[in-house]
Amino acid sequence: MATYGWAGNILRVNLTTGNISIEDSTKYQEYIGGMGMGYRIIYEEVPLTTHPHDEASKIVMGVGPLTGSSVPCSGRMNISLLSSWSKGKSIIDAHMGGHIGPRIKYAGYDAIIVEGKSSTPVYIKIDNDKVSIEDASHIWGKGTFDANRILTEENGREFETAVIGPAGENLVNYATLNTSFGNSGGGGVGSVMGSKKLKGIAVRGTGSVKVADINRVKELNEYMLKDLIGANNNHNVPAVPQSWAEYSAVGGKNRWSGAPGRRWEKAEGGPIDMGEQPCGDVNRIAYRTLKGVFDHGEVASNYIIKQGGCSACPIRCYTQYEMDPLADYDLPVYVSNTCVPVLYGKMFYPSGVKDFEYEGDANVILSGASSRAQDDMGLWCNYANLQRDFNWLCVSGKIKEVLPQAEYDSLPWEWEKNGDPRWAVEIIRRIAYKEGELATIGEGTLAMVEKWNLGKEYFDAINSNNTNITYNGYPKHHANEDSGQIGLLFNLMYNRDCMIHHLTNVENSGAPYEVTKATMESFFGEGCYDNKKAYKPMNRNKAKLAKWAFNGKQFHDSATLCNWMWPMTQSPSKERNYAGDLNLEADFMAAVTGVNYTKESLEFASERISQMLRVMTAISFNINFGDTNLRDTHDAIPEWVFEQDPDFAPFEEGTYKMDRADMELAKDYFYEEMGWDIKTGIPTRATLEKFGLGDMADDLAARGILPA
Incomplete structure (x- = not known):
C-alpha cells in the first residue's frame, strides 16, 4: 500500500456514544479516496433501507490523494450520504471547495465518518490528532456566516470551519453545509447533519501531505499552468480579442472574460484592470476568469472587489x-x-x-x-x-x-x-x-x-423552466443542450444532478468547432463529437466518450479534483494546436502517490466506483419500488426532451431535440460499454467480478435482480 498522497487514517465520530476512533484507510486505496471510499463505507456499513435522517445513517467526508499535495485545482472535499429528497433515497454526494478539504488532510485524515445522533447541538473540533465533540447550543439557530465567525473566533483563525444553517437544523431536504466564504456542499447534506444535531466542524491541520516525487510534481505543475490550463470551466479562448490570441469566442461569451478595459472597480486601493493574459504567463492566470461579467455582463464590474477561489487553484472563479x-x-x-x-x-x-x-x-x-x-x-x-x-x-x-x-x-x-x-x-x-x-x-x-398532485406531466412539460432530465427529482446539468446523446446519457446515471463538465467545458470553450472537433476525435475517434445544435445519430465512439466522462467524474470526486477545471482536454496554446493532455491525471497520481498509474489503470479504478454507484442505485430502487429494471425507471427520459422545438425534427440543425429511438440505441451502446445488461441497465456478475465487486454481485443475486 502506498505511503504517499494518502494520509493513512480515517476519523470515526459516533455522536450517540461520544466515541472517537482512528482507523487505517489503506484498505480503501483501491477506491482512490473521496467518493470511492465514501461509497464503499456506506455500502458496507449502512443498509440501503435506512432513512437518511435515521440514527443509523452516516456521512462520509472524504478527500483524495491529490488534495493538499499542491496539484492545481485540488482543493476539494466529497461528502457521501443517502439522499433525503431524490427518488429511491439512494447514494449521492455533496461537493465542496474552499480550504476545508486540505485542512482535513493536513490534520492527518483521508475521511471523517460521522455516525449516530446527538441529543443536543454539537460540532466536531479537529485539532490535528486532538478530536472532540463540542457543545454548539450557542450557535444553533444562527445563520452560517455568524456561526462560522463565532467558531473561528473561539478556536482561532488557523481553524477552517463549515456549518449548517437554519434549513439544516429544521431538516429541510434542500439544505447545505457552508464555509464562511460561501463554499457549499449541497445534495441535502445539511438536513442529514441537522437530524444528527451536528452544527458543523472546525478543523486545524498543521501537518503536510507526503509526496513521492516532489520534483516531478513541480515539473507537472509548471507544464499544466504554462501549456494546458485555461479559464473557469477550462475555457481556452478569451471572450474578448487579445493581441496574442489567434481566436476569441464567438459573440464574446465564455468564461475567459478578463480583458483589457475590464476591471475590478471596487478593488482595495482602486480599480484593477485585467489587461491581457497570454498563454504561458502563469502570473496572469488569475485575471482570466472575470466570472461576474460572464454572468451578468459589463455592469457587474461596478460591484466587483476581486476574484476568490479554492486552495491550490489559480483560476479564482468566485467573484466577490x-x-x-x-x-x-x-x-x-x-x-x-x-x-x-x-x-x-x-x-x-x-x-x-x-x-x-x-x-x-x-x-x-x-x-x-x-x-x-x-x-x-x-x-x-x-x-x-x-x-x-x-x-x-x-x-x-x-x-x-x-x-x-x-x-x-x-x-x-x-x-x-x-x-x-x-x-x-x-x-x-x-x-x-x-x-x-x-x-x-x-x-x-x-x-x-x-x-x-402535479403528476408526470410536470416533468414532461415543454417550458423554459422545466429542465428535469429524469423523473427522479433532479434537473439536467449540461445535458443534451451541450453534447447531445453524450450529455444526456451521463445525466441519467446519478441520483442528483450529474455535475459533469467534461463536455460543456469543450463545447462552450469559445474555440471554433473545427478546433475542438480535431482534438476530441484525436482522443476518441471519428464522429465522437458534434457541433452544438447540429447533432448526428448515435455511434459507438460517442458511447466511449460518454463512458470516459462518466468514469472521469468519479475519479475527480475521489482524487479529489475540481471537475469544473479538469480534465485538461484542451489547451490555450496555438503551438499545441489547442490540444490538451489526457495523461496528466495519471501522471500527477503517479508523482504524488508513487504508484505506477497509467491512464488506463486510472480509468479502471474510476470505473470500479461507477459500478458501485450503479449497484447501490439498483438496490435502492428495488427496495423502495420493487424495480428490477433501471433502464425503464431510473433512466427514463421525460417527454420534453423529445417534443421541444416543434418546428424542428431531431438531427436538424438548430435544435437539441432528441430522437426517442436514437436515445434507446444510445442506452444500448452505453450499457454495453459499461458491461451492464442491455434490458435492465444493471451490471452483470462478470462485470462486477472484473472490478473485485463480487460481494455486490452476490447482493444483487440474493435480491433477484442480478442479470441472468
Whole structure:
C-alpha cells in the first residue's frame, strides 16, 4: 500500500456514544479516496433501507490523494450520504471547495465518518490528532456566516470551519453545509447533519501531505499552468480579442472574460484592470476568469472587489462583490459565489425586475441578495430547481391554489412587484424555517409534485423552466443542450444532478468547432463529437466518450479534483494546436502517490466506483419500488426532451431535440460499454467480478435482480 498522497487514517465520530476512533484507510486505496471510499463505507456499513435522517445513517467526508499535495485545482472535499429528497433515497454526494478539504488532510485524515445522533447541538473540533465533540447550543439557530465567525473566533483563525444553517437544523431536504466564504456542499447534506444535531466542524491541520516525487510534481505543475490550463470551466479562448490570441469566442461569451478595459472597480486601493493574459504567463492566470461579467455582463464590474477561489487553484472563479444598493434595504452588501444562486435571482420575481444604480444591474443585485440569503440559511437550490419551481408556482397561478389564503396574503407582494431584494430573502427565510405550505418546494421537486398532485406531466412539460432530465427529482446539468446523446446519457446515471463538465467545458470553450472537433476525435475517434445544435445519430465512439466522462467524474470526486477545471482536454496554446493532455491525471497520481498509474489503470479504478454507484442505485430502487429494471425507471427520459422545438425534427440543425429511438440505441451502446445488461441497465456478475465487486454481485443475486 502506498505511503504517499494518502494520509493513512480515517476519523470515526459516533455522536450517540461520544466515541472517537482512528482507523487505517489503506484498505480503501483501491477506491482512490473521496467518493470511492465514501461509497464503499456506506455500502458496507449502512443498509440501503435506512432513512437518511435515521440514527443509523452516516456521512462520509472524504478527500483524495491529490488534495493538499499542491496539484492545481485540488482543493476539494466529497461528502457521501443517502439522499433525503431524490427518488429511491439512494447514494449521492455533496461537493465542496474552499480550504476545508486540505485542512482535513493536513490534520492527518483521508475521511471523517460521522455516525449516530446527538441529543443536543454539537460540532466536531479537529485539532490535528486532538478530536472532540463540542457543545454548539450557542450557535444553533444562527445563520452560517455568524456561526462560522463565532467558531473561528473561539478556536482561532488557523481553524477552517463549515456549518449548517437554519434549513439544516429544521431538516429541510434542500439544505447545505457552508464555509464562511460561501463554499457549499449541497445534495441535502445539511438536513442529514441537522437530524444528527451536528452544527458543523472546525478543523486545524498543521501537518503536510507526503509526496513521492516532489520534483516531478513541480515539473507537472509548471507544464499544466504554462501549456494546458485555461479559464473557469477550462475555457481556452478569451471572450474578448487579445493581441496574442489567434481566436476569441464567438459573440464574446465564455468564461475567459478578463480583458483589457475590464476591471475590478471596487478593488482595495482602486480599480484593477485585467489587461491581457497570454498563454504561458502563469502570473496572469488569475485575471482570466472575470466570472461576474460572464454572468451578468459589463455592469457587474461596478460591484466587483476581486476574484476568490479554492486552495491550490489559480483560476479564482468566485467573484466577490460589494453591492452598495443592498444597504438601502438593510441587507448585507458583501456577496461571494460562483454558481447557480448568484445567477438566478430574478426568477424569484415573476412580475419583472427594476434596475438600481446602473442600467442592467437588477439581476446582479437581486441575485446577490438571494445568493447570500441562501448561503446564510444553508438552503440548497438543486441546480436552480428551487428557483424554477417557485417561479412556475407564481406564473402558473398554482400558488393561489396550494397556499392557504392567510399564508398567501401574508407574503409581501408589493416587494415582489417593486423588485425589492427583501422579497427573495423573505421567501428563502420561510422555506428554511419550514413556515407554511410554501416551504414544500424546499423538500424537493419530487415531494412537491407528489404533495400537490402535479403528476408526470410536470416533468414532461415543454417550458423554459422545466429542465428535469429524469423523473427522479433532479434537473439536467449540461445535458443534451451541450453534447447531445453524450450529455444526456451521463445525466441519467446519478441520483442528483450529474455535475459533469467534461463536455460543456469543450463545447462552450469559445474555440471554433473545427478546433475542438480535431482534438476530441484525436482522443476518441471519428464522429465522437458534434457541433452544438447540429447533432448526428448515435455511434459507438460517442458511447466511449460518454463512458470516459462518466468514469472521469468519479475519479475527480475521489482524487479529489475540481471537475469544473479538469480534465485538461484542451489547451490555450496555438503551438499545441489547442490540444490538451489526457495523461496528466495519471501522471500527477503517479508523482504524488508513487504508484505506477497509467491512464488506463486510472480509468479502471474510476470505473470500479461507477459500478458501485450503479449497484447501490439498483438496490435502492428495488427496495423502495420493487424495480428490477433501471433502464425503464431510473433512466427514463421525460417527454420534453423529445417534443421541444416543434418546428424542428431531431438531427436538424438548430435544435437539441432528441430522437426517442436514437436515445434507446444510445442506452444500448452505453450499457454495453459499461458491461451492464442491455434490458435492465444493471451490471452483470462478470462485470462486477472484473472490478473485485463480487460481494455486490452476490447482493444483487440474493435480491433477484442480478442479470441472468
